[in-house]
Amino acid sequence: MLRIVSGSVYDPANGVAGEVRDVCLSEGKVVEDVPAHAARIDARGMVVMPGGVDIHAHIAGPKVNAARRLAPEEHRGDAVDRSAVMRSGTGGTVPSTFVTGYRYALLGYTTVVEAATPPLAARHVLAELRDTPIIDAAFLLLMGNNLALFDLIRRDPARLRDAIAWWLEATGGYGVKLVNPGGVELWKRANGNVTSLDDEVAGVTPRRVIEAIAGAVHELGLPHPVHVHCNNLGVAGNWRTTLDTLDTLEGRRAHLAHIQFHAYGGRPGGRPRSRAPAIAEYLGAHPELSADVGQVMFGPATTMTADAPVSALLRDVTGGKWVNADTEVETGCGIVPFTYREKNYVHALQWGIGLELFLLSRDPWRLVLSTDHPNGGSFLSYPRLIRLLMDREFRNEQLRRANKRAIRRTVLLDDLEREYTLEEIAIVTRAGPARLLGLRDKGHLGPGADADVTIYDERADREEMFATPRHVIKGGRPVVRDGELVEAHAGELLRVTAAYDDAVEEVLRAQFEERYTVQFDSYPVREPWLLEPARRIPAGRPA
């Protein structure tokens, strides 16, 4: 039992914005009150928020591990010693698993979504998550280039819903992700891609895939709607594809990943321009839609994506290391280490577009913070991003350093005065993502919520404030005390439960026999060490 005494509490889900009050924790949950003998943390002069929730990051699995192996030079410069509570490891933009868990916790984040899991690799993802301490984690299954699902969309669309539910159950997944639907399949065939939603791929089109899978996810009532990485990522003029995708969704709920990378004007092959205002406007007018920004931060990053054709373009930009990895039936993967430079036109424009989206956003609940870690930058850069949003003077100073032609293409020079409040930061970093994910026990401090709490010293320098939380409590247990990691227990797997008709298994068995090189019976994850401890979140509840 623990009483956090007299902090300024920011709990936007419950309408609390800076009120000085106590937060009581017992048996892993937030409670109304605890007895007088409960342990106390004096939070006077401090800011108390729910633990952070990262809605879109890449932290575990074969793609992340391939990137780790690619960058020994990053690891050499950032080694972490073993201690009484920590395993050793290495950092950089793609830290080892243990270090990923510790550093998220030290940043005040307690829940993270791995955004792109090839279902065939679920065991690998789960094993890495088991070695990623403290944080609770969920993962999204890549389903936008799955040939077996394409076949069902063509021949037996009524089965699609059951097939998706089967896949989620077989892997321990939480939600459904589409990445460049159709485009990755063409890449794996012969280095191709799609350019519009109506290009033909294996008897379907990206539009048909988006409609069918978004519809099935909606019918299943998954707690998180379909999570879409649109076609034409990074391509000048792609804002039209993004809006076309949104129109195709026709009022169904959807979450758009790293929308900054999909908000570019200009002509394909030419220089990109900003279309952030149009995208922000559209999002504002469509309450069924949400997005995370995918902010680019100047400095080192590692791009890693299921959108393999995009990686090939980046390879040609950097001329450096490049990994391509094709997964049968399901997806592709590309990795390119990358540095964003403030003097570079495209990089500065991407940086500016991200900030425009944040500053023009009408509803922080539906446009939440991400860097698409580590694609736009490491999660360790979130505190700096928070300062850019909260501190206009700091932002303007940074603007002056960035490529001027790029910044002129944005509306940032119109002196957008907006400064995010602490309440808005609490929304875009925890309350909003938790709500969009359908995690009812996360992202708030009302009775019954998980006892995941972050306590910051109130400081004028918001970057310092958010980089070094004073205390972090996970599941009721103090894991960071006075800025030091004091305990590192295992987090939980967050997985969805969605009912399906068993008859779909025979349909899928036939697909597996034709397409996969593992047996149908080998595919579902059954190993308890991979699946436990887990929390089941049921589908089908009203959103």
Next chain:
Amino acid sequence: MPSHDPAGVPATCAGCGLVCDDITVVVGERGGLEQLIRTCPLGDAWFAERVAPAPAVARLDGREAELDRALDEAAAILARARAPLVYGLGQTTCEAQRSAVALAEAIGGVIDPAGPLLDGASGLAYQTLGASTATLGEIRDRAEVVVVWRADPVATHPRLFERLELPAAGRELVVVDERRTATAARADAFLELPAERDVEALWTLRALVREVPIEPAVEPPLGELAARLRACRNGAILHRVRGHVEALALHALVRDLCRVTHVVAVMLRREANAAGAEDVLAWQTGYPAAVSFARGHPRASPGELSAATVLERGEADAALVVGSDPLEDLPPAAAARLRAIPIVSLDPRDTATAAAARVAFTTAAPGVHRAGVVHRLDGVPVPLRAPLATSRPGDDEVLAAIAGRLARPREALA
């Protein structure tokens, strides 16, 4: 629990990197192995070795010992050592590999999987250039040209061509090797190439793929191979190149080819979980091989910290060998040093290394007596099953028991 079933029970063969998961094992009424269905000759031998009469669960200097005493002695050896080496790992499960890395960290040792020595070292080439790769199903369903470079999968991975559905109309199999192997006999085209000419040939192919004029004229077979690869929409190179420079040349060729067409390369790893050993080490430390925990954090250096090097330099003063027979595989100088230091061995078989060990544990065989996960040669995680029962402990149980006996953490010993 495994039980007698005349129709057999499903099993996965961990006899080579292909990890065929379509095997059926018929278990006899007394719980013994009666019949194997769909195994290859290599798989038959692999199962047979693991159900053969085995030595005692625990031995000290070759003599049967109490398990507890052997565990105490193993822990004492590793705790005492100033520079212990953890080696092998390619034939055990990811679960045991995780325990082995944790143990290596706890004792401040060097850990190095056997894969780079057995299969050839591609780590530096990967770190320098990256790679283009794919799972087996992609190659089966898309590759119009399959090149087997310096490998003989008919002998080492007998079901590879069955699983890739080769030969097939409209698809070509090209074999490059120094002699006409069993694999070469099945090829549409065979290119005879002495081993020492790998770099030259791969570099020549790079020039041809990039259409850089070269003098003197290239020998026709190389020119034909380059033309085939350039002309296909989708190709695959399956290889076992040995050295860093050869691997670098191969990765560079694949990268060049990828600008022209879609080409992937896969190393034909021998051990069922060689890929998993590197994966587990990489996710826990950031490095796939040759990792030292001597300074309390991971450092890696394939040249300096590989098992063979730390043995040849005379640094390693104790070794924990998991599912491997380094006395058979290591270069002579390294093997001689290994023979001179106390060895703790975990293996379901009675190997030369187990016979020479100060402490030898005869463990349950993954895939025969123990379930678990392995990463196939293309990285796909595949579950092993346990068709037979044993009273022997598994590798991960022995490793955990040793870790639990390390009286004091490394820091306290220093």
